Amino acid sequence: MNKFAFIKEKWDWKPHLSQKEFMAFDSKIKIAACGRRWGKTEASAYDMAYYFLTEENYSQMIVSPTYDQSKLIFRTLESLLKDMKNIEIKRSPYSYMKLKNNIITARTADNDGTGLRGNKADRIVVDEAAYIKDAVIYEVISPMLADTNGDLVLISTPFGKNHFYDFYKKGINRTK
Ligand SMILES: Nc1ncnc2c1ncn2[C@@H]1O[C@H](COP(=O)(O)OP(=O)(O)O)[C@@H](O)[C@H]1O
Numbered sequence: 736m737n738k739f740a741f742i743k744e745k746w747d748w749k750p751h752l753s754q755k756e757f758m759a760f761d762s763k764i765k766i767a768a769c770g771r772r773w774g775k776t777e778a779s780a781y782d783m784a785y786y787f788l789t790e791e792n793y794s795q796m797i798v799s800p801t802y803d804q805s806k807l808i809f810r811t812l813e814s815l816l817k818d819m820k821n822i823e824i825k826r827s828p829y830s831y832m833k834l835k836n837n838i839i840t841a842r843t844a845d846n847d848g849t850g851l852r853g854n855k856a857d858r859i860v861v862d863e864a865a866y867i868k869d870a871v872i873y874e875v876i877s878p879m880l881a882d883t884n885g886d887l888v889l890i891s892t893p894f895g896k897n898h899f900y901d902f903y904k905k906g907i908n909r910t911k
């Protein structure tokens with residue numbers, strides 16, 4: 736069953752057109768520059784929940800400029816998965832959920848990404864990515880995906896001419 740059929744059947748949720756385009760787009764790095772209330776948190780949560788339930792040995796991480804921001808997606812995930820009894824959830828020292836060998840963690844990029852260094856993931860979703868320092872994206876977050884050849888998803892409202900702007904420009908001719 737494809738992702739959208741799975742999500743529709745399980746949660747009766749449908750992405751709007753541009754959410755669907757973004758969620759379907761298959762690339763090692765993808766970026767969505769969007770306005771507030773586009774549905775970043777909601778689309779990211781359904782996407783992550785889908786991989787959490789269908790992949791194996793798969794680690795996903797939510798990273799945001801602040802831990803509170805990451806917890807918003809995490810809490811949405813918790814509510815999507817609340818009926819599943821075999822999920823282990825921890826909230827300290829950071830939010831963490833585990834199902835068999837699949838994990839999702841919610842982390843912050845603050846303190847120059849100090850808390851992220853040395854971690855690995857198969858997929859990292861960076862919410863409000865434009866508000867994270869270039870060095871944290873290039874020197875901390877990208878290397879976390881090197882060993883796994885993992886996927887990087889950057890979602891944000893635009894903010895200045897930074898890494899997010901550069902990724903956006905690189906991607907602009909590759910969307911269709
Ligand atoms: N595909 C969708 N169908 C219905 N409602 C949606 C959809 N995507 C987002 N929403 C609603 O729109 C509002 C904004 O979504 P949210 O994910 O918080 O946006 P953002 O994180 O981009 O600010 C929320 O109330 C959310 O439930």
Ligand SMILES: [Mg+2]
Nearest residue numbers: 775776777807
């Ligand atoms: Mg949001």
